[in-house]
Amino acid sequence: MDNARQPATIDNCDREPIHIPGSIQPHGVMLVCDPVTFELRYASRNLAGLTNIESDSFPGMPLSDILGPDAVHELFNAAAKTHATGAPGIVLKLRLPERDGVFDATIHTHAERCFIEIEPCLDDGHSAEHALDLTRQLIARIGMESDFERLVKSGARLVQAMLGYDRVMIYRFLHNGAGRVIAEARLPHLNSFMGQHFPASDIPAQARRLYLDNPIRMISDVDSVPVPLLPPLAEGAAPVDMSHAQLRSVSPVHCEYLRNMGVSASLSISLIVEGRLWGLIACHHDTPRVTPLALRITAELFGHFFALQLGSIERRSRMIASTEARSQLDALIADIGIGEPIVPALADRLPMLARLVGCHGAALWMDGVWAATDTALTQDACRQVQELASDAGSRTIWHTQEIGAHIPDPVGTVAGVLAIPLSETFDDTLFLFRNEEAHEIEWAGEPTKTVVGTGPEFRLSPRGSFETWRQDVRGHSVPWHETDLAIAEAIRSWLRDVILRQTEAAAEERANAEQRRRILNDELNHRVKNVIALVKSIALQTAANAETVAQYSTSLEGRLQALATAHDQSLGQGDGVGSLADLIEMEAGLYRSDDDTDRIVAEGPELQLDDKAFSVVAMVLHEMMTNAVKYGALSTPGGRLAIAWSHAGNDLVIDWRESGGPAVSPPQHTGFGSRLIRSSLEYDLRGSAGIDYQPTGLVARFVIPARHVLTGPRSAPQPARIRRSTGTLDGLxxxxxxxxxxxxxxxxxxxxxxxxxxxxxxxxxxxxxxxxxxxxxxxxxxxxxxxxxxxxxxxxxxxxxxxxxxxxxxxxxxxxxxxxxxxxxxxxxxxxxxxxxxxxxxxxxxxxxxxxxxxxxx
Structure with missing residues (x-):
């Protein structure tokens, strides 16, 4: 159906070979030479108007025969100066033989061909004379701006003042490839495109590549007739690749696009930030316009510096955001203890992490554990996000503002997802979520193309109107900006540092635990051997002094029980020391009756003994108490025992005084109990033991050196707390x-x-x-x-x-x-x-x- 209009189903813009048009714009002349012999291979048909050489005679001619040796010498010198950088050589005010006036020329090599482009110098070179000064002034003005909004506004005004175009727009590419006008300088009678969006298809992929390769592009007249290169390509010959040519002719579709906008001439300056096409400075004019080469060079230099300033401001913004995020993250980490389990700690902090990036919720997959805030995708949906991010082949942050485009029918209000990998893969991931934010986008015309014609004659036509067209957008969140991604990267780095720190702390703790275990085993081995030796000695000495098996059994059991009690009491303190009062009260309590609690009185300050002294004093008390029960004051109902302890200098003195018992006389020989008391105190502790067998009752004094004693809070004198059981097991x-x-x-x-x-x-x-x-x-x-x-x-x-x-x-x-x-x-x-x-x-x-x-x- 001829001239039928329907929605485009084939986007052939991306496949249009705009770099090999086979023709140039008519405001200049192009010569294409062999890069070794510099013999002419192709030239634009208008070469005859410049050199008086007919098109059918120039193939194979030396370049110097066409342009003259002086002009060729200048061109070769210019090419040599820029050869290392790949930039074209430039000659301003070039003179040609038998031609009046001056010309501007460029020379570059590409795809095994040497290109020379020549344009008349329309103002007799006056623009070249002040181009350098103009460049200096513009760069100085831009260098004064440190605010993004002021920078782009100033940039649009300065370019309009420099080049004289009716409209200058700063055009920024968005995350989805579309563009948006963020600054504009225009004549008053022109309608504004400020804030409007342009679809990604307006600048197809191969055009964007050319904008990276050739940062300045001028179209002098959209209605001009292109000038072809001659001779026509031979069969099988490679097309002439004009990717870097200034005069390359323009796609008919793009010319129609500009005419539909009411534009007759345009000039664009690529803004390349950190190697990517950030945007364009787009200049439009209502009438045909040729900007002299010198001004185009100035504009290109301005574009380079303007892009550097843009990058600097963006980097500074990201750095400030990252620094502030780091500061807040450091505050979050401050109360995470070394060795604290990391997953619960991070799970508790998910709401705070979400707020750092302006999100509504967060979730965490880590070590197989799932944690999430109220606003979050489901676990299954997040697993799908992990697979998408992993399939993308990147270990960096993955994000989208339209999760519905990736996961069918996601549950809930979440539209934006940002996935931060915490490991080498996405197995451990922090997810940040933004809710849907319905909004309206203003397009410069309805963002579609239509097909014109049928069959093999069809072609895509650009939209015919650029009147504001509004679109309601659903299922999208607020976009993730560079600053958001910078903060997310700071979170990623911070979390990895925390995880590494905790892992290292855990490894160090395991190493320390292993070291402590070995030391404990060595100490345990040492103590067990000592205890076995002590038990052996007690058993042998008890046997040597016992008259009957029953006596031996009773004595040995009591002594071993005293040793075990001392051991338990010292361990029970948890720090290798034991309470003297508790030890005395425990031993004494076993021999007090319920109807006579004052039979044994123990009093003294609260003191702690180290484990060595504690065991020795326990054995001494047991021996003394056993002797008092068998032969001394506690062997009769009216007997009394007073135990008092105090400081003598820094040493500890324990006084033992019995009264009310049978008459006491010194023993005929020294028994094992007495020898055990003296040897333990004097040999083991370097203390002293004095026992006096007074007729009214035994009196003893034991001195414990200060190095075995720790002073604690004083307590009032009190009877022993532990009392003998009156319960009976008879018949149980x-x-x-x-x-x-x-x-x-x-x-x-x-x-x-x-x-x-x-x-x-x-x-x-x-x-x-x-x-x-x-x-x-x-x-x-x-x-x-x-x-x-x-x-x-x-x-x-x-x-x-x-x-x-x-x-x-x-x-x-x-x-x-x-x-x-x-x-x-x-x-x-x-x-x-x-x-x-x-x-x-x-x-x-x-x-x-x-x-x-x-x-x-x-």
Whole structure:
């Protein structure tokens, strides 16, 4: 259908070979030579008007025969000066033989051909004379601007003043390829294009490439007839590539486009920022206009400097935004502790990260964990975004303002997505979201092309009207600007630094933990050997001084229990020291009756002993207390014991005074207990021990050197807190859950000696649960750590059945117990009869009161 108008379905603009038109604009002459021999190969048909040489005779002629040796010499010198940069050589006010007036010429080499372009110097070279001064003035004016808006406005006005075009526009390319007029200088009678958009198809891809290669482009008259190159191309010959030519003729479609705008002549200056085509300075004129080459050079230099200034301002804006973002990010990181898990820390800070880039929400995929704010895409949608970003083959930030164009039917209000990779791939990603912002765009005419003609004669026609055309835009967010991307890059860098710091801290902590483990193992090995040697010595010496097996057993058990108690007490402090008052009160409390709490009085300031002194004093107190119970003041109902401790200089003095007991006389020989006391204090601690067997009661003084003593807050004199249990196990049935056979047997023997009539043993949870199906114990004793399992399940069953129980443990505190079981009484291994009886009574009393018991004894 001839002349039918329909929406264009084929965009042949991108395929139009505008770089090989085979013709030039008529305001100049072009010569194309061999770059080695400089023999003429092609020339524009109007060459005869310049040289009087007919077109059918010039192929193969030397260039000097056409332009004269002097002109060729100048051209070659100009080419040599710019050869290294690739820029064309320029000769202003060139004179040709037998021609009046002067000419401007350029020379460049491209695609194995040498191009010489010659134009008449319309003002006899006057423009060349002031071009340099004009360039200096313009650059100085632009260099004064540091604000973006002022810069582009000044740029448009200065170019109009310099070149004299009716309209000058600063035209910026947008993220989607379209352009927008951001500044304009025009004559008053012209309509304004300020703020209007132009579709990406107005400047097709190959035209944009040429704008990068050739930063100045002049069209002198859209209605002029192009001048062809002669002779015509031979069959199989490569077309003449005019990509860098000033005189290259213009696409008919573009000429029609300009005519539809009411433009007769144009000049464009490419704005190239950091290697990319940032935009154009577009100059339009209502009548044909040829701008002299000297002014075009000035305009090109101005464009270079203007682009540098643009880049400088944009970089400064990005730097300021990045710096401010960094400052805020540093504030965010300030309270993230070294070694703190990074994913929860970042998840808590997602709203703050979103606000940094002016977003409505954020989400995080990291280490397989998902976290998001209220405004966010779904997990599945974000996975699709990760795949899109990964498929793009880039490890940099991925963004879109129209997520619906990438993911079908996204759920929610999100339209803009920015994905920041936190790892080498997009497996760990921070997502930032912007909601849809419906808005209206003003186009300079409806942004479509139409097809004119049918069949092989069809062609695309540019729009015929540039009247403002408004479009409602949906499904888009506010665009992501360079500043947003700069802040996002700062976030990316910052998060990677944080992740690296935490990773390094974790690695350092693991290394330190391993070092501590090795040191602890060495220390444990050393201490175990010392304890074994000490136990061996105690066993041998106790045997040597015992008269019967029963006496040996009782003495050895008491001494070992004192050693274990001291060990537990020092570990329980958590810092390698133990309380002297607690130690004395624990030992004394086992020998006080409920009806005579003043039988043993202990008083003195609050002091701490280091672990070495603590063990020694525990053994000394045990020996002294055992002797007082057997032979001294505590062997009779009316006997009394006073223990007082104080400072003597910096040393610690412990005074022991017995009264009210049987008459005392010095022993006939020194027993092991006395030798143990003296050797421990004098040899191990470099202290002293003095024992005086006065008839009214034994008196002793023990001195502990100051290096083993730490002073704490003073406390008022008080009786010992721990008291002997009055509970009885007579006739009780007991369940013992213990995975170590010897310890289970020892516990059974102890419980039976205390009066238990039925003691049943279970080595694990399974056995215990099976026993509980047919057996209801009066009380249960549970070892919490049973190798590869714990007794927590058994404890839960006992709690549900309201049966009393206690834990038996070799650990120093309740650290391994679940929080719900912290109220349960515990006894530490090795167990003593008095302690386990006391804690069984506490467990029974707690169940009777139906309230949690709180106790811990050794």
């Amino acid at each position: 049935s007991v369940l013992v859950v213990e995975d170590q056979g010897l310890i289970a047997m020892d516990a059974e023997d102890t419980l039976r000696r205390l009066g238990a009539s039925d003691v049943r043993l279970a080595a694990g949870v399974g056995e215990a649960m099976a026993l509980l199906e047919t057996f209801t114990p009066d009380v249960a004793v549970l070892d919490f750590n049973l190798g590869e399992e714990t007794s927590e399940q058994v404890a839960q069953v006992l709690t549900a059945r309201r049966l009393p129980f206690l834990f038996m443990t070799g650990y120093g505190d309740r650290v391994l117990l679940p929080e719900s079981m912290h109220h349960v009484p515990i006894v530490r291994k090795p167990i003593s009869p008095a302690t386990i009886a006391l804690q069984i009574s506490a467990a029974q009393a707690a169940v009777a009161r139906q309230t949690p018991a709180s106790g811990e004894e050794d």
